[in-house]
Amino acid sequence: MFTKSFAPLVATLAFASAAPAPAVIPQDPPYYLKPTARAPGTAVDGGVLNAVNGGLFIGQDTTTDCPGSVYPCDTFTNITAITVSNSGSGASMDAYVPGGQIAYINATGEFGYTAAHAQNVPSTATQKGFTRIEVFGPRETYATVTFKGSNWLACPVEGAASVYQVNAAAVASKTGCVGFEMAAIEVGSSEPQAYEYVAPYTVS
Numbered sequence: 001m002f003t004k005s006f007a008p009l010v011a012t013l014a015f016a017s018a019a020p021a022p023a024v025i026p027q028d029p030p031y032y033l034k035p036t037a038r039a040p041g042t043a044v045d046g047g048v049l050n051a052v053n054g055g056l057f058i059g060q061d062t063t064t065d066c067p068g069s070v071y072p073c074d075t076f077t078n079i080t081a082i083t084v085s086n087s088g089s090g091a092s093m094d095a096y097v098p099g100g101q102i103a104y105i106n107a108t109g110e111f112g113y114t115a116a117h118a119q120n121v122p123s124t125a126t127q128k129g130f131t132r133i134e135v136f137g138p139r140e141t142y143a144t145v146t147f148k149g150s151n152w153l154a155c156p157v158e159g160a161a162s163v164y165q166v167n168a169a170a171v172a173s174k175t176g177c178v179g180f181e182m183a184a185i186e187v188g189s190s191e192p193q194a195y196e197y198v199a200p201y202t203v204s
């Protein structure tokens, strides 16, 4: 039911034969990744991961903000994108806002990110542990993003049909969730995708 966004990414790459997929841990610089869920045969397969009010969700639209009076907001695509640095410095949202927006995994395993101008990472959250590994398959090239070496859980949101919240499997212990691989494709260039992603100033 979700739009598949795994059209061949780099069709010109000569990975035509079904050779085993080599995995490469790239060095910096980080780049800008639009994440989707891979979990063949499940309801979340192909679902786009969107930043919504401080969390990451499948089945909900991204929430962004932009001060139109000072900035040409139409230049932002408002796609949810994250940057993952393999230097160990963590992950952040692909936002233009000065100071950026830090990504983290909170104590119950939820993927979260700070509000603009706030740097409000919960004291019990973990910022380090994100890794991106390039996967060169026969038909597509993408980066798989892990947290502390593990994949992700899409956990149903109470009262919201077909909406799932993204949790790190290494931290979360929740029932009823669907495991998935976070597969990200490179988007855009050095231009951030959003001015800022909406997030609460008070976090837990």
Ligand SMILES: *[C@@H]1O[C@H](CO)[C@@H](O)[C@H](O)[C@H]1NC(C)=O
Residues within 6 Å of the ligand: 064, 065, 066, 068, 073, 074, 075, 076, 077, 078, 195
């Ligand atoms: C992106 O969202 C902002 C609000 O955050 C809006 O002003 C802007 O028009 C949107 N951009 C596009 C291309 O729709």
Ligand SMILES: *[C@H]1O[C@@H](CO)[C@H](O)[C@@H](O)[C@@H]1NC(C)=O
Residues within 6 Å of the ligand: 054, 055, 106, 107, 108, 109, 110, 111, 112, 113, 203, 204
């Ligand atoms: C993670 O922690 C739980 C328990 O305190 C809160 O209910 C969530 O809102 C929080 N999620 C994020 C994304 O910070």
